[in-house]
Amino acid sequence: MIPMPPALSRQIDETERLAPSRGDAMQISREQGQLLASIALALDAKRVIEVGTSYGFSGLWWLSALSLTNGHLVTIDVSEKKYRQASRTFQDAGVLDRVSLHLGRGIDVIPTIEGTFDIAFIDADKPATQEYFNLLWPRIRRGGAIVTDNVLSHQQEMGNYLNSIRSREDAHSVTIPIRAGLEWTLKIA
């Protein structure tokens, strides 16, 4: 278990507990969250960007790692309701100072954010996945990664995307078959 402050651990439990009653959370599983945190720790990530905040569950997992690496999360969602609730969740978890929340469409917001990232997490509107990748890949440092959710649950929609990233010479990409399927694409050149 990743060592984390009790407030953060409590918000992870609470956000997991509330998901079924919220109905529209569509959040990752706890096992996926643990893996995301492990990836961030393995890469010593200091800067992570996420498209698809929802109620903050995946963000809390990134933040469990970023609290240890002294890093920062940028997260984007188009839903104002989720943006507001996720802000409260991050505040209650005691990690609001480590997060920049952005309200808007990923396609519009990503170009307004400066700098490079260790990791990008794509978990928003599935048809735009390739566009998010195209915007984010040049901003990932060598040795960093893009992680994409739903590559197994949305195989039809994700097929072209997977073929495209698998054919890149500057990437090593592998599917981790946990729950909806996470694609872990490392930037190797």
Ligand SMILES: C[S@@+](CC[C@H](N)C(=O)[O-])C[C@H]1O[C@@H](n2cnc3c(N)ncnc32)[C@H](O)[C@@H]1O
């Ligand atoms: C699968 S959920 C994200 C779950 C979250 N990553 C988690 O595990 O806790 C997808 C989210 O993408 C958001 N979304 C949909 N279209 C979007 C867009 N064009 N730009 C940004 N966010 C979008 C939805 O509002 C929804 O909250």
